[in-house]
Amino acid sequence: MYQAPRGTQDILPADRPYWRYVTEAMHQVAGLFGFQQIDTPIFEETGLYVRGVGEGTDIVDKEMYSFQDKGGAEVTLRPEWTAGVMRAYIEHGMHVWPQPVKLYSMGPIFRYERPQAGRFRQHHQFNVEVLGEMDPAVDLEVMSVAWTLLTRLGYRGLHLQLNSTGCPVCRPAYRQALVAYFAQYEDRLNDVDRRRLTINPLRLLDSKEEAAQPLLDAAPHSADYLCEECATHLATLRTYLDAAGMQHSINFRLVRGLDYYTKTVFEVWAEGIGAQAAVCGGGRYDRLIEELGGPPTPGIGFGMGIERVIASLRQQGVQPPPLPAPRVQVSPLGEPARVAAITLVRDLRAAGIGALYGFGGRSLKSQLKGADKAGVAYTVILGDQELADNVVIVREMATGEQARLGLPDVAPWLRTRLG
């Protein structure tokens, strides 16, 4: 038997209210802030991601769905949004648009990972980017989109985690300080952390190894190593966050796995998705566009995992509004009536009234049972007897009250009843 590939899932009709609720809100909030939607291809030239995300990152080294197409081109299924959006910014000369350019996207992301709670091989992200502006108010703007959205969705107990990982000017010194600090305790680190020490020392701060915990509190904080520019940027941003009423905490252990981040990094944490607390993560990437061959252009953005948002909303007991469904069923009895009902259903739908047709020539009892399950407000009974008189019986399901109506009067009558 075929099964959905590992780490993928079908989004069934029963899940759809949540998806609609969440994605609608994303469009609305993005619009509220003046963001415009952009969609980029679901696959790109592999080199774009290798260059954009960075060699040495887990995503590039072991998580990409890369393959050769029939023409021999090396392509990769989108493992994150940013690189593709940057490519589009450069390709379409968006640096001549009024700056900053504010873009958002929504769609599937592919990573070859071992699935677990809140982690899949195909998941969906809401992605937001602002290009072409260094102003810390832009950092605030981006975080504010996430904050406004999550709040509007009905979240309680959100945590905004903030840090600055510096820039090419100040990061090397910090990195060195970290290495020096942990090197003196090398014998107390286990294998995983010792490997991190050489490969990516910043990630040591995020270690969950027990042996490392006592060492972390006293480890050097990036904030103490920031250059003037980065320090000012962070301080100003915090002022703005306070002004916006966005509670946040500096988490000096917040480091992110993608190479391109400079200065601001942040995550929003929520509960209910197992060990994966981050529902949203992002930061500033002031070198990326240049790295990809465009003009020097600062940028900042975040990705938000839609599956994680939905999982935690469920866990918090947030109920999405029901999806619109047909309010009327037409139940014909007998073949001539079945023919007439075809026309009636067509007319109802043309009048904007969602209508179901009673299939299969079933008994009235069976059709009413079906209408009940479908949750319609009215059932229009059209038997051969009614047809002879050119009338129908309209049954209000909630009360069981029935009315006889002339066939041409059905649509207007239902229209006023259904609003």
Add this chain to the structure above:
RNA sequence: GUGGCCAUAGCUCAAUAGGCAGAGCAUCUGGUUGUGGCCCAGAAGGCUGUGGGUUCAAGCCCCACUGGCCACCCCA
């Protein structure tokens, strides 16, 4: 990539100690001609994830594979 737990009907789960595979829900039909929900009856639904092995006999024991859940790694 590493580790732990797990896999029986569409769903949630039973099946002493290896000994004929079950229930609830859902589906379909019926309970006097054409009237739903509640109730009652019946039907359908299974190569017990796949492939090997042990045994007179395997849903149950052993191995491999596939998949799920959870954690690490990493990320959203």
